[in-house]
Amino acid sequence: xxxxxxxxxxxxxxxxxxxxxxxxxxxxxxxxxxxxxxxxxxxxxxxxxxxxxxxxxxxxxxxxxxxxxxxxxxxxxxxxxxxxxxxxxxxxxxxxxxxxxxxxxxxxxxxxxxxxxxxxxxxxxxxxxxxxxxxxxxxxxxxx
Numbered sequence: 001x002x003x004x005x006x007x008x009x010x011x012x013x014x015x016x017x018x019x020x021x022x023x024x025x026x027x028x029x030x031x032x033x034x035x036x037x038x039x040x041x042x043x044x045x046x047x048x049x050x051x052x053x054x055x056x057x058x059x060x061x062x063x064x065x066x067x068x069x070x071x072x073x074x075x076x077x078x079x080x081x082x083x084x085x086x087x088x089x090x091x092x093x094x095x096x097x098x099x100x101x102x103x104x105x106x107x108x109x110x111x112x113x114x115x116x117x118x119x120x121x122x123x124x125x126x127x128x129x130x131x132x133x134x135x136x137x138x139x140x141x142x143x144x
Contacts, residue, residue, distance in 0.1 A: 049126060060119040063097055064090045065127040074117055076110040085111075086133045094118045 052058070052065075061070050063085055071082035084107075088100045097111055097118070127133075 048124070052121065052124065052127075055119075055121070060117055062119050062121050063094060064120055064123045067133045074114050077114060081107050081110060089128070089133075090123045091120060094120050 052062075061074075066086075068079060068082040068086050071077040071079075071085070077085075081103075084100050084103065085097050088097075091097060094115060098108055103111070
């Protein structure tokens with residue numbers, strides 16, 4: 001009897017495979033849906049980070065949210081000054097970066113010369129969470 005059931009199952013499987021090969025398959029609809037799942041996106045939703053990129057954050061260094069690699073664009077800021085700025089955040093104003101303990105006169109001058117390249121916004125957990133500000137894992141600038 002066990003042998004008969006096994007053979008009957010194999011024959012049924014082979015027949016179903018052959019029928020589906022020729023296009024005679026039955027549609028499978030486990031959820032009894034009339035059509036496939038539909039994803040509805042609101043027209044008004046915008047990712048908060050995309051909103052931030054539309055502000056000065058997208059064009060300048062946000063001293064409360066940017067990682068150290070963003071400072072590479074400006075001579076004299078990366079890596080030492082950038083590390084100090086990132087480690088001492090958050091700031092209430094852009095000028096507060098000049099008050100970081102341990103800055104040399106030269107480092108203060110470099111920061112002063114670049115004040116126009118900085119902006120400030122409230123720290124955003126999606127940008128400052130973890131250690132990503134110190135090591136964002138992007139090593140492309142160092143590859144040649």
